[in-house]
Amino acid sequence: MSDPYQPFQPLSKAKTLSPVEMPPGYGGEGFFATTLGEAVGLARKGSMWPMPYATSCCGIEFMGTAGASYDIGRFGMERFAYSPRQADLLMVMGTIAKKLGPALREIYEQMAEPRWVLAVGACASSGGIFDTYSVLQGIDRIIPVDVYVPGCPPRPEQILDGILRVHHLAKHESLRRRDSAEYKALQAHYGIE
Amino acid sequence: MSVDEAFFAELRRVLGDRILSYEADDVPTIVVEASDLYDAVAALRDDETLAFRFLTTLFGMHYPTNAEPANAEPATGERLGVQVLLQNMSAGRRLRLTCTLPVERPELRSLTPLFPSANWMERETYDFFGIRFLGHPNLKRILNIETMTVFPMRKDFPLEDQSRDDKDDRMFGR
Numbered sequence: 001m002s003d004p005y006q007p008f009q010p011l012s013k014a015k016t017l018s019p020v021e022m023p024p025g026y027g028g029e030g031f032f033a034t035t036l037g038e039a040v041g042l043a044r045k046g047s048m049w050p051m052p053y054a055t056s057c058c059g060i061e062f063m064g065t066a067g068a069s070y071d072i073g074r075f076g077m078e079r080f081a082y083s084p085r086q087a088d089l090l091m092v093m094g095t096i097a098k099k100l101g102p103a104l105r106e107i108y109e110q111m112a113e114p115r116w117v118l119a120v121g122a123c124a125s126s127g128g129i130f131d132t133y134s135v136l137q138g139i140d141r142i143i144p145v146d147v148y149v150p151g152c153p154p155r156p157e158q159i160l161d162g163i164l165r166v167h168h169l170a171k172h173e174s175l176r177r178r179d180s181a182e183y184k185a186l187q188a189h190y191g192i193e
Numbered sequence: 194m195s196v197d198e199a200f201f202a203e204l205r206r207v208l209g210d211r212i213l214s215y216e217a218d219d220v221p222t223i224v225v226e227a228s229d230l231y232d233a234v235a236a237l238r239d240d241e242t243l244a245f246r247f248l249t250t251l252f253g254m255h256y257p258t259n260a261e262p263a264n265a266e267p268a269t270g271e272r273l274g275v276q277v278l279l280q281n282m283s284a285g286r287r288l289r290l291t292c293t294l295p296v297e298r299p300e301l302r303s304l305t306p307l308f309p310s311a312n313w314m315e316r317e318t319y320d321f322f323g324i325r326f327l328g329h330p331n332l333k334r335i336l337n338i339e340t341m342t343v344f345p346m347r348k349d350f351p352l353e354d355q356s357r358d359d360k361d362d363r364m365f366g367r
Contacts, residue, residue: 097338099336132354133352134336
């Protein structure tokens with residue numbers, strides 16, 4: 001299995017443009033055999049259900065991403081889960097006030113494993129321009145974040161790039177990353193059981 | 194007698210010596226003692242002629258050196274303040290009442306018995322300035338998170354979030 005944290009290969013440099021990259025395996029006419037991990041990783045990547053948590057202008061960019069021009073459905077993500085119980089990916093887009101922090105954390109805790117978090121925009125990543133008493137200085141103060149998308153707000157292409165990086169993690173990480181010592185330590189750091 | 198003078202005479206009739214100073218601004222402003230604010234607002238509301246029956250807004254202020262406002266009392270150092278904006282809808286009149294409070298004991302009688310709309314405004318004033326409104330039915334923070342222990346609109350509260358550890362002063366020209 002390749003290193004999940006290796007630099008993402010830009011599409012322009014990829015050898016072939018294919019919606020699904022074939023995993024290594026043994027195939028012939030009418031059949032293909034690969035490991036369960038590769039197959040499940042492919043499935044997770046190809047049908048990730050995002051939960052949009054949009055609080056400000058980054059949410060507008062997300063709406064553009066979901067619309068026809070950028071069409072998030074090309075990546076198997078057109079089905080939004082508005083319940084954290086059914087979501088795989090929490091997309092936090094916008095300023096999170098400190099008063100909103102406990103609500104966001106509860107949503108994250110309600111998500112079932114495997115779960116990923118995408119912080120879209122400067123505010124979700126670091127507090128952005130709102131360096132003040134009322135704004136959470138980055139959602140990674142309360143929940144772990146997998147991928148950060150910079151920008152104020154980021155263009156839809158940047159959001160798609162962040163999503164593809166989450167897909168890269170989903171495809172290449174261990175199927176049970178929640179059992180890894182590193183992941184457990186991270187959850188313990190945030191006090192999440 | 195100009196319009197302003199006639200209006201001031203009406204205020205004199207209702208409030209008497211409670212008026213510490215009067216300023217005929219675009220919104221006429223009177224300064225009263227903090228202990229008189231409740232009675233003054235009640236008198237202005239119940240008077241048949243003035244009839245200030247609408248509370249437009251109520252908010253807090255903080256004067257760290259008491260350079261402002263131009264109030265009647267001598268400069269006593271750091272003061273907190275409360276302003277109340279009243280309106281008479283039928284006559285199209287506005288009136289601003291100002292009072293200041295000592296920062297050590299910022300207590301004021303709540304206006305909620307007179308105007309139920311003062312409820313949330315007083316909570317906000319308490320939330321940001323720490324001014325306690327005695328007799329308020331539910332005086333707790335309204336906008337900030339409940340666990341906050343400071344009053345962020347006071348001038349001595351630093352603007353920037355103090356939990357940031359990534360800000361290098363050299364990058365910000367200071």
